[in-house]
Amino acid sequence: MNRARIALTPQDRERLARAHPQILTPGAGARVRALLLVTFLAALAAFGLWRLDISLARVGTGLAQLGHFIVLMLPPDPGTQLPLYIHALGETLAIAFLGTLGGALVAFPFGFLAAKNVIPNIFAHFAVRRFLDTVRGVDKLIWALIFVTVVGLGPFAGILAIATSSFAELGKLFSEAVEALDRKPVEGVVSTGGSPAEAVRFGMLPQVLPVLASQLLYYFESNARQSTIVGIVGAGGLGLHLAEQIRVLEWQKVSFLILMMLVMVAVIDFISSRLRFAIIGKSRIG
Template sequence: MTPTPEQIQAAMAAHPRAFRDTNAVRARKIALWVGFFGLFAWCLYDFNFAPERIWIGLGRLGRVMSFMFPPHLWETWTEWLEIFTALGETIAMAFMGTLLGAVVAFPLSFLGAKNINRIFWLRQGTRRVYDVIRAFETLILALIFIRAFGLGPLAGILAIAVSEIGTFSKLFSEALENTSKKPVEGVVASGGSRLQSIRYAIMPQVLPVHLSVLLYNFESNVRSGTILGIVGAGGIGFILSDRISSYFWDQAWTIIFLIIGMVYLIDYLSAQIRTRVIGKWEGAR
């Protein structure tokens, strides 16, 4: 049945926001858009995004890029060994930092999950600890630990580990909260205790998620490890920083190529592990 014009007018009068925004809503939308474009224009002005400056910068970038080609190829095994050792150091630093962070974060995640920890003040206090830890950028932590423990991979490992404690704790606790209640009810109905319900009903649901998070963060920490090396935490970033500061642009470009290859290889291997392990896990369920 097609409504008559009178019915349409009556519906528009009764429910005006279903057909058009009110004047107040339109004014708020206009104010938001004006504020957005005003902030964008102010940022362009304050940060000096001048066309002349961009053009000059692109010219300088082109000259720097020209110094990088052709990439340098070292002639002795000793020189190559130094580079490969630094790459391995970066991977090891990311691995140890990720592992230590996960080991500490795993038990903390249970304190922050509302379906596990029913004590409100303890749960909220634990979550605020997550937030405090995550507020510190890995680079800042590396600078602090370099001052405390000196230059080298140890500072990078500790920086990654502390940063990952906050990240893993939050993600692990959210995975615990998002589990289905039906397996838990089944275990409890069978006479299982609370600990048994966690072990046999909750953990099989969250472990594939935990593994996926671990692999992704390990990939991310390999890239972070490169940056940490630039500030003195060891690894390939330290050598890259040295070559750039010495204006050996061709060697720097070769190192960048090797870093890209390393990240790609780790990404590929992580995807294979994720597919095989998590796929088998879900198939077993």
């Protein structure tokens, strides 16, 4: 629907300027503060470029080298290792799926424990939130390095890394979804004599499950990409083979592995997007 544009008369502009002078006609102090902020940010950026030894010459050299590598990558060729790479692709999908599922199963109860409208005790709520923040503050790649040391190389370390990181991130998202629920269904269950557990079961779960399912699908899509990254440090999947081929300068195999990852992510993105829209649509109709 097109919205009509309202034209202000000079008299209207004058009245607005009198009513809100700090917005329409900022004073000299505001202009000076804005100029100082822009100058500070520009100086900070220039200092960062100088301190990190970033120059146009290095950027140009890097781009030329990148172009040379791209030429070496063409055409993509798996050689005789196509069956091995297909198996690694299955490992990558398994790491993403099992890691996301495991993290979601643990995050589900924590999402309710971290929600203010479920656990009103401020100390318990604070403790659960800070625990999730602590786990979430460690990147998936760091968790992968930790679990590779603990359980050894292979997909199991990748699954544990994805599950641990996803548990904390999904727990925070789940708690926010629970806190944003409409209280009327919960109050209706309580007013008819329902227990707190029944209020959660019949008042909260029907509202929150479609949102949680949509978030879970998005995280599976994201973890499919992340599972390749954690594989580079020895957690199995395509990432492990990608790191090996880069070390031995087999650039045609590197490009084939990258192409496999792009296709995998595109397919997962397409399917998960359709499923998310279907879930959201059904929840709105319901």
